[in-house]
Amino acid sequence: MSEKEKYFKEFNNGLHRIGKVTMFFTLCILLAVPFLIAVIYDASVDVGGFWKGFLKVAAVYIPVSIVEFLVYTPMLGAGGSYISFITGNVTNMKIPCAINARDIAKTEVGTPENEIISTISTATSAIVTMLVVAVGVLLISPLQPILEQEALAPAFNNVVAALFGALALKYFSRSPKIAVIPVVLMSLLCIIVPDMITDTGTLVIASGALALLIGFLLFKKGKL
Numbered sequence: 001m002s003e004k005e006k007y008f009k010e011f012n013n014g015l016h017r018i019g020k021v022t023m024f025f026t027l028c029i030l031l032a033v034p035f036l037i038a039v040i041y042d043a044s045v046d047v048g049g050f051w052k053g054f055l056k057v058a059a060v061y062i063p064v065s066i067v068e069f070l071v072y073t074p075m076l077g078a079g080g081s082y083i084s085f086i087t088g089n090v091t092n093m094k095i096p097c098a099i100n101a102r103d104i105a106k107t108e109v110g111t112p113e114n115e116i117i118s119t120i121s122t123a124t125s126a127i128v129t130m131l132v133v134a135v136g137v138l139l140i141s142p143l144q145p146i147l148e149q150e151a152l153a154p155a156f157n158n159v160v161a162a163l164f165g166a167l168a169l170k171y172f173s174r175s176p177k178i179a180v181i182p183v184v185l186m187s188l189l190c191i192i193v194p195d196m197i198t199d200t201g202t203l204v205i206a207s208g209a210l211a212l213l214i215g216f217l218l219f220k221k222g223k224l
Contacts, residue, residue: 008112012078015119019082026086064205071208074109075099079119087126091204092160096167097125177223178215182207 038045072090073081076098084094101121107114136143146152172179186207190197 004112008115011112012115015079015082019078022086023082064202067205067209071205071212075118076122077115077118079115080122083119083122083126087129089125089129092163093125093129094122096163097121099167175215177218178211181214182210185210 034050035045037043068090069081072084072095075095076084080094080098084090087094098118098121101117102109102114105113105117107117147156168179172183186203189203196203
């Protein structure tokens with residue numbers, strides 16, 4: 001084993017160790033919220049109601065989380081995935097940041113260099129997001145009259161679309177054979193069912209899975 005491989009293995013093991021511990025405590029904190037509220041307000045907890053509500057939500061989000069793991073982890077790497085799944089804003093902040101950083105650094109998916117770049121970029125995104133939110137909370141009162149102007153409403157409503165549109169064009173142009181069918185189908189779906197436009201998480205997962213399937217079939221046929 002070379003020095004590079006040795007250091008990367010230690011780096012990766014450290015990521016998984018810290019990531020697993022952090023994910024465990026994050027999950028414990030999330031599940032503890034209703035019980036902590038009950039303690040603070042001296043209220044009784046309906047355990048049966050808690051589990052009924054939990055199971056209803058889990059029935060939806062456990063399959064989604066599995067699909068997100070399969071689709072997002074190759075883009076983010078181990079470190080980036082731990083950070084993204086804990087801090088949130090995966091599709092609208094972390095993935096674009098990681099992809100852009102990878103393009104700037106010219107690293108390839110699956111390489112040690114890409115793992116490090118993805119971890120640094122997603123961590124930076126998380127820190128910047130928290131700082132921006134903190135500044136926004138402090139300045140929300142004086143800025144509220146400006147932010148609520150009708151002229152700015154279209155801009156705020158299309159931030160995510162503009163972000164992903166700029167990123168997507170570059171990747172669609174590289175692999176039009178893979179991109180054309182998911183783009184057309186998702187566009188038609190949003191036209192037929194306009195409410196789906198707001199459900200970007202589901203659309204990204206569905207289109208990502210479809211793109212992977214198309215890429216696999218084209219690869220098997222030797223057309224990639």
